Amino acid sequence: MRIGVIGASRCNKKIARIAYQVGKEIAKRKAILICGGLGGVMEEAARGAKENKGLTIGILPGFSSSDANSYIDIPIVTGMDHGRNIIVVRSCDAIIAVGGREGTLSEIAFALKLRIPLIGIETWEIEGVIKADDAQAAVSHAFQALKREKKIVRCT
Amino acid sequence: MRIGVIGASRCNKKIARIAYQVGKEIAKRKAILICGGLGGVMEEAARGAKENKGLTIGILPGFSSSDANSYIDIPIVTGMDHGRNIIVVRSCDAIIAVGGREGTLSEIAFALKLRIPLIGIETWEIEGVIKADDAQAAVSHAFQALKREKKIVRCT
């Protein structure tokens, strides 16, 4: 199972702590963590996963694998800037948004469009986002959502 | 000047009428209309522009120029499904959202992220979206916004 963690590349300590916990819980449940590979929420979640023996994928916007934070095992280098957001979303079975600004909003929108389960902690309140109070609840929701059948939704 | 019109590929009559008016106003002001090239809001806006001697660009998600609605002069064929949303946004000097669902929300998010002026009519209420009551007000706002200096914002 692949769980995405999305959020801003800069964040405050509270959001950082939640992101770390989310990464940790994902690793403890033996799921793969996918994120955008940069700093802030992405880095803290990846750190949480790595320090708990998880595997981490970073789908990078830029031109070099060295853009990845130190906790990314596998950097995917898209060179497509924000064009990589849709790839982050498509590659996940469920997604957890922690905080986040406009970039995160674009990913939330894509997840809702593609009917990929999206759990949010202190993030945009959009109809369809499953709200969670903490990291454990969020990861719990994500795994429950995985049991639902997956659908493929194309752009029409 | 290139003005984008974003919205869903299916819409009700009220939204269709507004989209048509937005397209018409864009053409009357000699701006180029950019959209996602498909039906609904995209088609009505393109029709409004074409029936008023405008020029229309459709940035298509699929594999064939024949996916474009009948009012598109220049189809750009991306083959990138929703991956084309960021290209629609980047290619515009200002954008008008008319109604819209998740796909439109992803484009609104990108516009806010990239600091491209985004005017909304009966659409998502997100901080940063300039609200307009009708097509004329929206196009007016869009042209005023164009006078502001453009900034380039990269993914960080």
Add this chain to the structure above:
Amino acid sequence: MRIGVIGASRCNKKIARIAYQVGKEIAKRKAILICGGLGGVMEEAARGAKENKGLTIGILPGFSSSDANSYIDIPIVTGMDHGRNIIVVRSCDAIIAVGGREGTLSEIAFALKLRIPLIGIETWEIEGVIKADDAQAAVSHAFQALKREKKIVRCT
């Protein structure tokens, strides 16, 4: 009809002259010219088209419409770097390669893959490329090729 012109962003005088002639011929036949929007062959072809009342589209790799050469009417801003090459190819009914290096080779490969007619002048000699001796012959070949039925080829 949309004819693509592909080639390097830097080129010698001979190649530049051919690119200009190709652009001119495309415009004289009332076709739209599509290119990558930058310098060299792209700029000379666009100049040839513009000085003969043609319409020019530049599908740009970068983040700003100001990257386009001075002869581009409609810049499409992808922000996807070389990821835009496939979009240049897909958007054309036929393509003319003038000179060119590795970037051009990637576009030739995509055109062959997608079965879009590809005419080459002093470019890579690859099976499937229709060789032409000068600009007029190339544009002639391109228009003849357009009469063939188009096929959609997906990645398998």
Add this chain to the structure above:
Amino acid sequence: MRIGVIGASRCNKKIARIAYQVGKEIAKRKAILICGGLGGVMEEAARGAKENKGLTIGILPGFSSSDANSYIDIPIVTGMDHGRNIIVVRSCDAIIAVGGREGTLSEIAFALKLRIPLIGIETWEIEGVIKADDAQAAVSHAFQALKREKKIVRCT
């Protein structure tokens, strides 16, 4: 280290055997295998890696992780059809082409453009491709090439 294996989604037995050996050698040297995730050369290389305890990434063109062949550990779902080719290339430290047709040619072109070492077995003979006679030689060349300094080349 991440080594890419590129080639067609259908291939004859000889090419399949070489692809398997390449995947096996990559795994034995503890490198990660990246490929396009589909059948043919991609599947055989992934099988060779998996049967030798390697880790495999498939960067898929379509909309579903279920498009991946059975030997892919981590599917990256781009939804960008051939637009994913550039991502396969960018994500690798070195690439081995085994056989291959036009899709492979586009990837060879991108690798040469981006100055990513490209070793070829029974594939397109293009200047810059390092020719190898068998799987062992190819993987050997790839690891030697990794020692060279990496450069970032942007689209200009």
